[in-house]
Amino acid sequence: MSKTKYIFSSFVLFLFSASAVLADAYGLDDTAGKAGIPTKGSITLKIGTIVGAALSFVGIFFLGLMLYAGFLWMNARGKQEQADKAQDIIVDACIGLAITGAAYIITKFVFQAMGI
Numbered sequence: 001m002s003k004t005k006y007i008f009s010s011f012v013l014f015l016f017s018a019s020a021v022l023a024d025a026y027g028l029d030d031t032a033g034k035a036g037i038p039t040k041g042s043i044t045l046k047i048g049t050i051v052g053a054a055l056s057f058v059g060i061f062f063l064g065l066m067l068y069a070g071f072l073w074m075n076a077r078g079k080q081e082q083a084d085k086a087q088d089i090i091v092d093a094c095i096g097l098a099i100t101g102a103a104y105i106i107t108k109f110v111f112q113a114m115g116i
Contacts, residue, residue, distance in 0.1 A: 044111070051104070058100050065093040 073086035 051107070055100070055104060058097070062093055062097050065089055069093065 069086040069089035072089070073083055076083040076086065
């Protein structure tokens, strides 16, 4: 992994871990309670919220990959290597989206079958 990717992934991980700690430190539970937003719930509700957020990020990431691949393809200007790279990115992004969607469907089916 290159140094830039390592630093970026560390920064993103820090942001996600820090948000949970800061929510308790600044009394956001009290604010959410006054606003009528439920803060206490079952573990399945919390897991569902996390999965929903993760799927939102997957969708945004998919859109970004598609835009990047489209930009590469449009600017290939006859360079077959660049056009092939763009096509590979599009295929890989679609496969990743299909795998993510299948994982969501399987997880939802299993949880419903277990009554959770």
